[in-house]
Amino acid sequence: MREKYVGPIVLFYANKWVLSKKTHKFWEETSEENGIEDANNKVITILEGIIDLLPLEEKAGTAIPVAFYFALLFRSLSLNLREDSKIKLHEKLVSVLHLARHSDFLLPEKRNGSCSAGSSLEVETMERILKMYVAGKRKIGSKGQTPLRDLSVVADLWDQYITEIASDPSLRFEKFVQLIEVIPTVDRETHDHLYGAITTYLLEHSGLSSEQKTTLCNYLECRKLSHETCVHAVQNDQMPLRLIVQAxxxxxxxxxxxxxxxxxxxxxxxxxxxxxxxxxxxxxxxxxxxxxxxxxxxxxxxxxxxxxxxxxxxxxxxxxxxxxxxxxAKVPSFRVMGLDGSNTSRRRKPLGQVRxxxxxxxxxxxxxxxxxxxxxxxxxxxxxxxxxxxxxxx
Missing domain, CATH: 1.10.287 (Helix Hairpins)
Incomplete structure (x- = not known):
């Protein structure tokens, strides 16, 4: 069957039997033994089969919405999937990552009463997927092809994502630097969203030393900032003096x-x-x-x-x-032989008589x-x- 027919069927089936909380609750209540474990095992079996049915490469983003892949990814975090199924799901997400929106990325969820971006399973999973994406692009670039066409788009999405994470007061400085370094600085066409992430982090973590502030701002290139962002940087008290002078x-x-x-x-x-x-x-x-x-x-x-x-x-x-x-008017006259054999001359009228x-x-x-x-x-x-x-x- 064609992907355009398989995709909607898989999406409908997954919404009913994997993503639906009603179905999961029904399985828990109707199970004869351990309801939660039995329901999870059913969902794991179905989800691993769905992952094998998902399309690959450029077909992945056309047959099924990108948000659906992130919904399956979020559901898989609470399940004990096989490692090969996790890798398959991550690889298929990598193939459609340039078509995503930053709102599709997984934000930290409260687990065991805490919600820290530094130790969040969602952030770690997104970091792993981004590293796979960058490594794949670098591998394509080593073969002489043009791998960076979509990398700048993904870099912009990632900077918007870490801007939302940067407001977490419990996010450590080392972890934030690690998240910035997921995308190399040279692969960012614009640093506007990166500037926003660093500014947000500095506002929420006012106790940083001047060396730490300088370390963060070293990832910024003023040449890749827009005019409006440059104006804001000049007036930003959180920025170190070196960046203000450059701006x-x-x-x-x-x-x-x-x-x-x-x-x-x-x-x-x-x-x-x-x-x-x-x-x-x-x-x-x-x-x-x-x-x-x-x-x-x-x-x-x-x-x-x-x-x-x-x-x-x-x-x-x-x-x-x-x-x-x-x-x-200067054309010479020409002679026409008459019927009697005589020559008849026809001359032009004067120029003034020509109509x-x-x-x-x-x-x-x-x-x-x-x-x-x-x-x-x-x-x-x-x-x-x-x-x-x-x-x-x-």
Whole structure:
């Protein structure tokens, strides 16, 4: 059967017999011996069979929703699955990880009255899956392929995930550093969410030493921070002085580049106007007013050029008609033999008596070729004038 038919059946069956708390409770109550153990054994048997039916590779994310894989993963944490079944489930999650949302990731749950992100089974499982994903991408990259297309997406999801975990007061400094290092710093296209995670951790753990703060901020690269994040970093009292200085320097570079781009755009538009009209508009606006001004100026330039091209085309057409009329008036008379054998001369009427331009049938081939050459010459003159400022008509 095709995956698109198998997937919904597996999903429906798993929701009823594995994920449903009602079914689990019913098995506990109807069991003759140990209700909890008997119910768990039934769920384990069904879940291990479902894991074998789940699709692989790119089919995994199209046939079944990614959130369903995380629901099975969460259910498996409270069951004693075989190790090979756990590995299979983790591998199938790795294949669809780039299609997930950070809200799908497993957050720490209270177990035995405590809920610590540092020792949480959910966090450890997610860390293991992320390490498998990064190792797989590195293995593909060693073969000369392009493995990092989806790695930046997963890195962004992971940074959002550890941002939520960072608010746990019981999360140790070493564990938090370990979670950051799951994704290499170079594989992150943006450090905005990583900055958010570090800021959240610093706010919740105000007793950190300056060395520990510096260690955390060493994972940040100011070049990979957005403009808004840089502004926030400059005003963040929790950040060490070294990072604030780097953010200030980057802001200065951004401002300098913005002003340079704005000024270059203004100069380009002014030079274009000079090339089209031959003069600059008086009282030109400042290059920094409504920066960049390229849209308005380019529209005016386009309309001016379009008007001159249309006027030039009309003038060329008018010259073409005049040339045809002039050539037709100079065509020599031709003689037609009359019925009586005499020659009858037909001469053209004077140019003033001609009602319209004669057609090409009454023109000699020599005059047509001459007219064609002249028209080509006029077209070249028109193109040349258009390139030099189009001063033909003023």
């Amino acid at each position: 200030l320097f980057l802001q200065q570079l951004h401002t300098h580049q913005a002003l340079k781009d704005c000024s270059d755009s203004f100069r380009y538009m002014q030079s274009s106007e000079l090339a089209v009209t031959g003069t600059l508009t008086p009282n030109s606006a400042s290059p920094y007013d409504n920066c960049p001004p390229s849209t308005t100026l380019s529209n005016k330039e386009y309309e001016s050029a379009s008007f001159r091209i249309q006027a030039l085309e009309k003038e060329i057409i008018s010259l073409k008609k005049s040339l045809q009329c002039e050539n037709s 319209g331009c004669v057609g090409f049938g009454s023109m000699t081939w020599g005059s047509q070729r001459c007219a064609g050459r002249l028209l080509k010459l006029f077209r070249r003159i028109g193109l040349l004038r258009k390139g030099k400022g189009k001063g033909m008509r003023k």
